[in-house]
Amino acid sequence: MNALNLYDIEDLRFESTASPEVKAADDIVIRVKIAGICGSDLSRYRKLGPYVKGMTWGHEFSGVVEAVGENVTHVKPGNRVAACPTIACGICNSCLKGFPSQCNHLSVIGAKQPGGFAEFTKLPARNVLPIPDSISMDHASLVEPSAVAAHGLYLTSLQPGGTVAVLGCGNIGLLSIAWAKLFGASAIYAIDIDPKKLELAKQMGADVIINPLEVAAHEQLSSLTEGDGVDVAVESAGSPLTSAQVFALPRKGGEVVFMGIPYGDVSIERFYFEKIVRNELKVYGSWNAVSSPFPGKEWTTTIQKMSTGELNVAPMITHRLPLREGPQAFHDIIHQKDFYGKVLLDPTQ
Structure with a gap:
């Protein structure tokens, strides 16, 4: 599949990489439709941070379920979904007390495990939320920052x-x-x-x-x-x-x-x-966007308010580009080549 992979400071590459596969019973593979550029992505692009060289990047996205593990029951292939990119361990003291945002082992996809700037990505079942047809894929890609x-x-x-x-x-x-x-x-x-x-x-x-x-x-x-x-x-x-x-x-x-x-x-x-x-x-x-029961009311309320039109994110979206233009988009954003609000990348173009 095609993906954006980060190698070093300002070294972001559009290249072919291995597609994710269902391996665990609760795995969900998602065909990414739209992925958004986050301010933290821009910071990591300029200064680095937690990452693995060559890692597929990005954590704000919406998509369609491609494949599921045998224990997944709440979504099936073809369903439209948003995704919580935060991985909480579920067993540390903070998680057990109902504060997954304070998890001792908290991680986010796109840092040390493959993320959403790709044609496909993979998450555990509890991180994947179905979205109604009333929410466009563009808007659904903003569920994560809205939850934040x-x-x-x-x-x-x-x-x-x-x-x-x-x-x-x-x-x-x-x-x-x-x-x-x-x-x-x-x-x-x-x-x-x-x-x-x-x-x-x-x-x-x-x-x-x-x-x-x-x-x-x-x-x-x-x-x-x-x-x-x-x-x-x-x-x-x-x-x-x-x-x-x-x-x-x-x-x-x-x-x-x-x-x-x-x-x-x-x-x-x-x-x-x-x-x-x-x-x-x-x-x-305030750190991240999750609470208990995971992923939290931040996510369910965001989806509900988007579905009714009460939460309208349309004014924020200023650019919509093919994923292959991602490296140039990051360069242009940090060098202020234009005014940028929310920039969306489309892996399907």
């Missing part, structure tokens, strides 16, 4: 009528905005320095957009909220700078949830750090 955003907000105590600020309007930030709306937020503030991302944020449900290049984000937010701040602040930019600045956004007693990963040391000025203590903030780290 939902997982983070589920950690908070956000209630209908609450207020949310999202710092960083990349794909996870945009999906956090959409979920905040579905959670019933009465006001959603989108913060980014890129006007095009802020425009997408408005399409995804943001009520107010803030560009901190004009005036500091917390100053603008304070003015807009009469000095209160918001109930929940989401850090989804993943930069060392914003990882400190986010603490100035919540109200007293408010919450901060980190969904971005800063690939560098975070130095927090006293002004921002004191907000944690003096405002008695609650701070959450």
Whole structure:
């Protein structure tokens, strides 16, 4: 089969590789229809991370069941599916306590085992979820990042009528905005320095957009909220700078949830750090998208909300390319050859 395989920093190759086969009783082989490029893929492409040289890459995708093991009963060949790429061991203390996102042996396909940037991929049965015909394959490929955003907000105590600020309007930030709306937020503030991302944020449900290049984000937010701040602040930019600045956004007693990963040391000025203590903030780290019972309500709710059209991811999708153009797409994205939202790769073209 054809696949995108990673060999080194910025060394991604479109080449022929062995197709996966059903070997275990709970195996499901999926014919990939659409695969999405994740921000973590871009980071690994530039800086590497956990991977095996020559590994088939990618973890956001949708497809059709090709073959199943003898114990698989919930799907059959020909069924349309989304897939949770996270492999939790199920036997460590965290898994047994119902926190698979904290699994001691957590892994994701596309790092140390073959992923979804290919014509076929393979997962255990419990990682594969049927999707209704009302969800297109393009949209179904965004079930995974949608579940990531939902997982983070589920950690908070956000209630209908609450207020949310999202710092960083990349794909996870945009999906956090959409979920905040579905959670019933009465006001959603989108913060980014890129006007095009802020425009997408408005399409995804943001009520107010803030560009901190004009005036500091917390100053603008304070003015807009009469000095209160918001109930929940989401850090989804993943930069060392914003990882400190986010603490100035919540109200007293408010919450901060980190969904971005800063690939560098975070130095927090006293002004921002004191907000944690003096405002008695609650701070959450959000990792991956799974909960118990595995893979969790993040997945079932995402599929349900997509099926009704309440969760509309269409505005995020800016590019749809053949899989064979993957190496060039990654090069162009990191060198900012265009404005990129969610980029989808099609192995069938």
